[in-house]
Structure formats: structure tokens, C-alpha cells
Amino acid sequence: MKTQTLLQSALATAIALGAGFGSIAHAADAPAEKCYGVVKAGKNDCQTNTHACAGQAKTDSQGDSWVYLPKGACEKITGGSLTKKA
Known part of the structure; x- marks a missing residue:
């Protein structure tokens, strides 16, 4: 019985980790x-x-310094701009 529980836990962990890595790759x-x-x-x-x-x-918040963000995220941030600021 303990072996079966251990195997089920290991399988569930492997599936969860695989799903997490898929999300990370998708974001990239x-x-x-x-x-x-x-x-x-x-x-x-x-x-x-x-x-x-x-x-x-x-x-x-230097106006001419930039950082890459996912498309659409910049305009949601206070002070964010898709163009350089003076």
C-alpha cells in the first residue's frame, strides 16, 4: 500500500512539474x-x-531606459511608455 501511494505521489509531482515548465516556456x-x-x-x-x-x-524611471516586457504589459504600468520620454 505504501509503495502505491509513493508511486502516485511521484507521478503527480512529475506531472505538476511538467505543467509548470510548459507555462514558463510559453511565457518566454x-x-x-x-x-x-x-x-x-x-x-x-x-x-x-x-x-x-x-x-x-x-x-x-529614466525616460530613455527600457526593459522588455510581454506585449500589452507596458501600458498597464504607471509611467510606462512604448516611446522614449524626454
């Missing part, structure tokens, strides 16, 4: 867009007018 495949003005200092994805690459934003 979603279209992304640049979202300006919402990044924390040092957390931008890449190039702006003042620096050449990721992690170099000097201030929070």
Missing part, C-alpha cells in the same frame, strides 16, 4: 516590446542616448 515565447520609463537604476535591458548597454541606467 510571448511577443515582447520595449517599455520606457519603468526600470530601476541599473536594471535596464540595453542602450540609451547616454550609455551603450544593459545595467547602466543611473536613476529609477
Whole structure:
């Protein structure tokens, strides 16, 4: 009886893990867009007018620094913009 319970638990865990990894892969495949003005200092994805690459934003919510977000998410964030801010 204990062996059967153990096998059922292991199978349920394997199924749950498989479903979780499928969700992660699905999110990675979603279209992304640049979202300006919402990044924390040092957390931008890449190039702006003042620096050449990721992690170099000097201030929070810097208007020309961007981060990739799933399509449609940027406009739901206060301060988020699909275009550079001055």
C-alpha cells in the first residue's frame, strides 16, 4: 500500500512539474516590446542616448531606459511608455 501511494505521489509531482515548465516556456515565447520609463537604476535591458548597454541606467524611471516586457504589459504600468520620454 505504501509503495502505491509513493508511486502516485511521484507521478503527480512529475506531472505538476511538467505543467509548470510548459507555462514558463510559453511565457518566454510571448511577443515582447520595449517599455520606457519603468526600470530601476541599473536594471535596464540595453542602450540609451547616454550609455551603450544593459545595467547602466543611473536613476529609477529614466525616460530613455527600457526593459522588455510581454506585449500589452507596458501600458498597464504607471509611467510606462512604448516611446522614449524626454
